[in-house]
Amino acid sequence: MMNEKLTRKKNRKPKIVVIGGGTGLPVILAGLRAKNADVTAIVTVADDGGSSGDLRRQVNAVPPGDIRNVLVSLSDIPEMQKEIFQYRFAVEDQSLAGHSIGNLIISAMAEMKGNIYEAIQVLGKMMMIDGHVYPAAEEPLELHAVFKDGTQVSGESSIAKHRKMIDHVFVTKLDGSKDVKAARKVVSAILNADMVVLGPGSLYTSILPNLMIPEISDAIKKTQANVVYICNIMTQLGETENFSDANHLEVLHRHMNQKFVDTVLVNIGQVPENYIDTEKYDEYLVQVEHDFNGLKKEASMVISNDFLELRDNGVFHDKEKVVEELFKISFDVQYYGRKFETNIDTI
Template sequence: MSDIIGKKTKKNEGKVVVIGGGTGQSVLLGGLRSYPLDLTAIITVADDGGSSGTLRDYLRMVPPGDIRNVMATLSNASNDFLHLFQYRFNSEAGFLANHTIGNIMIAALAQEHQDINAAIQSLSVMMDVQGHVYPVVNEPLTLCATFTDKTTIKGEAEITHAHKKIHKIWVEDGNGAEPKSAPEVINAILGADVIVLGPGSLYTSILPNISIPNVAAALRITPAKIVYISNIMTQKGETDDFSDSDHVRVLNQQVGANIIDTVIMNSGLVPEDYIDWQRWNEISHQVKSDPDEVRKQGAVPIMGDLIELRDEGVFHDSKKISELLYAIIKDPGMK
């Protein structure tokens, strides 16, 4: 089935695995899909908020929201279909309130197939998805965090809303045991030419994936170049005062080795008077750039103005970040 899903890619110039979650992963994949690359998305399953959280709790399935967004981004389906797939019922729709059609479709197929991977592959064929999409594990995970004040919280939404400085995070399955990724995920990591971490929330979008022991082990031994796309803004309470090298340090510590080879860092300046701080209250301020400290951790810093200003907020520019990443893929020695 995976061979069928990848058939649209011609004369692939590299196998690229993007690990993460949230909007950042979809933004990056949306830019990369225009290049001749064999794309694989590995997606976090620790989300427990909104429609995804409700379906996760009622059906004991992986949260479908990030999976849905990635599939929509990589799909060659018509705009009319994608509009319907992404349609979200309004808050007055009773038991359907705030659910998306796509989330419900993924839930239905997961129940029919009794297997989330089979559901995703089936839907990928229907939607003509250009690439491979895998949840990092086939069951919902609980994100756990211990904070510097020695308190502990379980649940991604609760951790995010706590706005407290995190000391340590880990993930547990439904039995409180150590989770394990499926062979497809591990094989993708071991067979990649380039692995991309980010962009996305450090503690809730990226670390939940690489906290899984066999994923961390695969990252330690993969021959692939590992690229981290550093965040533009810090996250309130979690990464306040973090520099680019601080993000890299946390990633390396979580895996247990200096795995990051290249760090894509933003050199553009965020205008302080542009951001609506009430609307985007989860961010704090711009990440500090410290390329020399990044080099000390064995990684090559590559800088560029990657900012897109919209909706009174700051985001990675999909076109700019994908162009820079493609240049790195084409020229492994790029510095």
């Protein structure tokens, strides 16, 4: 009977919600999709740089860039169609310079449907995505940072430029109102998940903008899902300079006014000296330092491994290794209960 119960639970698709933005999110989503998880992506809408920033200013659109990359990562359409969707116009193309076709399509669909939520659902069907994609909110948000010296700056793309220590961040609507609502189905997805994954991604500008939406914050505090944080490998210019892995968790918990991360994944692989192309990857500084005693104060379980992937003179998380660890956790969650208690560290 016990073996039958184990087999039945092991064969059920784990419900995994991944929250964030930037380049790390689609990589993890693609890996989870390949492992046949029931995946939901909740994507930040506070980006104001590049093509996404131009479109949100020109047509009052929700920034589409992170949404575009997530749709592609979960899509079953042929590679050629993905390449077309991702194609970015050259700098000499005047008004279209820097815009990707996918960004334009998402913005156009949002205008046709009257909102970004329905636009994403229609595009999800067209692109045959395996999973669910929801914006964190159904309107563009403004990210604000308050620095340790008391000064404040608005705009996601402006924060790092100041090179100041950040005290905290918060989000508003574009008119300054703090009455920010989560998009449809976001809260229910978090509450019904087996696992909620944060990161990898920029701490202050990719992860926290989602958590600063009150309904999302409340749902993460209430969920019985195991909440997993994938700690960044490198410190980031103007955001996490001189941070240890424990400092990342401390910031998350301080913003939410309670310890809510159950499990943290930490890379212990060493980045070779002078390996990174500092011109191409100019936002990354040095490898995040380890503070295992600090980590154990912040999370029930610390899982450390060589999660490092070195390619193109850049530093990335090894998708297969990270996803393998997430699936091990998800199996324990399904068998022992979603918010299982443990003090076991694999370091």
